[in-house]
Amino acid sequence: MPTAEDVKARIEASIPGATAEVQSPDNVHFNARVVAEAFDGLSRIEQHRLVYAAFEGELGGAIHALQLKTETP
Amino acid sequence: MSEQASNPIRDAIQQAIDENPVILFMKGTPEQPMCGFSARTAGALQSLGAPFAAVDILPDPRIRQELSALSNWPTIPQLFVNGELVGGCDIVTEMYETGELAQVLGVEQTGSEPVETQAVGPRPMGIENRLN
Numbered sequence: 001m002p003t004a005e006d007v008k009a010r011i012e013a014s015i016p017g018a019t020a021e022v023q024s025p026d027n028v029h030f031n032a033r034v035v036a037e038a039f040d041g042l043s044r045i046e047q048h049r050l051v052y053a054a055f056e057g058e059l060g061g062a063i064h065a066l067q068l069k070t071e072t073p
Numbered sequence: 074m075s076e077q078a079s080n081p082i083r084d085a086i087q088q089a090i091d092e093n094p095v096i097l098f099m100k101g102t103p104e105q106p107m108c109g110f111s112a113r114t115a116g117a118l119q120s121l122g123a124p125f126a127a128v129d130i131l132p133d134p135r136i137r138q139e140l141s142a143l144s145n146w147p148t149i150p151q152l153f154v155n156g157e158l159v160g161g162c163d164i165v166t167e168m169y170e171t172g173e174l175a176q177v178l179g180v181e182q183t184g185s186e187p188v189e190t191q192a193v194g195p196r197p198m199g200i201e202n203r204l205n
Contacts, residue, residue: 044164045146052147059147065110066148068163 001027002062008032014054031067039072083139085200086128090153093126093198095178098140099150103127110162114150117169123178128198136200154178 002010004024011020011034018036032051039047047070052059059066090096095118101107103115118125130136130149141147144158152159154177159165168174175182 044167045158045160048160048164049145055147057147060149069167 002058003027004030007063007066010054011051015050028062028064029067030063030065033069033071035071035073037073039070044070080139082133082135082200083143086136086140086143089126089128089198089200090156093153094155095123095125096128096153097125097150098128098130098136098153100129100131102129107131108149110148111150114152114162114165117165117174118152118178121169121175121178121180121182123175123180126198128200132199 004022004027007024007030008020008022011022011032012018015034015036015038017038018034020032020034022030022032024030034051036050038050042050048068051066051068051070055063055066086098097103097115097118099106099108099111099115101111103119106112106115115127128136130140137149140149140151144151144153146158146161148161150161150165152161152165159174159177160168165174168177172182
């Protein structure tokens, strides 16, 4: 099962320059706040898709839920 | 019959999105949500008193599969307004808090107190019933 650290590392590796704070009570549900320059000019939907792209088919599976808040620096 | 040419579930989902100005795909129903995120999203819509259609994706796993393929969005719930994906629970909650959701729905937001659900409420729909 992925840990909060794993999820943080995946997001930061997938989005150059991103900083993620990730918490998880159970390694199934995750809560992430992601700050990235790359979000600039994107809609919320597009920002979330960018983060989701780091996980491909795992969302809804191993990662049951990823609560997400995206921001620009 | 080629699989690519005919996809009745995806067609039914697309038709439901086209026919309903506000439509929420969720786990369970607004009255009996089966997931906290679906509950919160339906609750935001209900507290604004905006009429919305609701589709329970649980009865047939293919609904979720086809919906996510169509919307390019991996998780449930998903809210569509005027044919456009607005977002899932996080985005809808954030938009509710900032007042943007009321704006998108064209309703008045009366303070931050949740108001009583109105009689115009949600109409659960069954995609799977259209497949026969």
